[in-house]
């Protein structure tokens with residue numbers, strides 16, 4: 566009756582590995598305990614009314630439904646170790662639920678619901694081993710309640726009691742399911758973010774090298790398997806070290822960011838771009854011949870020339886680009902990169918700020 570969203574058994578070991586998660590347990594359980602105990606008290610009250618119970622049991626019912634959830638939260642919150650204190654509260658929850666079974670003369674539906682939801686809550690709390698630890702406490706509380714009431718046994722549940730049980734059954738289970746759904750959504754979202762962190766370079770927004778190489782290798786495989794062209798652009802920022810040296814690494818980062826953004830703007834659907842090294846980018850253009858790839862490269866070269874950085878307003882910027890069409894001789898991605906790299910080297914050697922098509926034709930040079 567008091568739990569937050571659930572996790573798998575494997576997750577249980579790690580859910581509370583951070584101090585933040587441990588400290589958050591009392592708060593997480595508080596609202597579920599308020600709802601579960603409050604709705605449970607409704608069912609108990611109906612049974613007490615039918616039993617014409619005395620004031621002591623009515624007081625216990627009010628304490629269970631109205632006072633205990635707040636008291637438990639305050640106890641945990643004020644404790645030096647809220648996580649441990651909340652575990653004691655969870656044990657107390659189970660004892661309270663079990664104690665109420667004989668107090669209701671074993672009225673079948675509310676008794677089964679209290680025990681079942683209390684057990685499910687322990688499992689769903691994600692606290693390792695808590696369900697096992699509640700078992701002896703629950704048995705003791707059930708015996709104590711039985712001794713106090715002489716084990717009076719009236720299991721039949723009237724329609725009124727059944728109706729009073731419905732809110733506990735429907736609202737509580739609905740809320741727990743909702744909590745689980747939110748947890749699953751959060752996990753999916755976090756997984757996406759983690760996946761992105763592992764794939765995308767934070768500065769340029771381009772794929773990281775390892776990921777790019779995998780996708781580029783698949784594109785090269787398609788070249789051989791489907792006999793269709795693909796072109797590789799290897800791009801290097803000219804004089805990048807000078808930007809770093811003259812204006813600082815933040816300016817260097819800003820240039821990489823701007824150059825990455827300019828490249829992403831020009832990419833077509835299907836193009837595979839990555840940050841290949843410090844100031845080197847690589848783009849595989851699948852189903853693209855040299856001419857079309859050269860047009861794309863020239864557009865990029867021209868776009869980089871227009872970059873003006875607030876961090877280094879007096880610096881002009883440019884890139885050199887080596888371009889290589891995939892061929893039969895490129896059995897491995899490294900062979901293809903090697904050819905584009907040779908063209909890039911030639912672009913650098915012959916003056917920078919230009920494209921060179923392998924095997925050596927220079928295009929778009931501006932000197």
Ligand SMILES: Nc1nc2c(ncn2[C@@H]2O[C@H](COP(=O)(O)OP(=O)(O)OP(=O)(O)O)[C@@H](O)[C@H]2O)c(=O)[nH]1
Nearest residue numbers: 801802803804805806807809814815817818843844
């Ligand atoms: N700011 C910044 N600098 C980086 C980063 N990664 C690598 N570098 C630096 O980039 C510089 C690359 O220098 P070079 O390879 O000599 O490149 P270059 O100055 O463009 O020389 P050319 O390619 O011949 O034009 C090195 O000084 C690296 O320390 C980064 O993420 N941020």
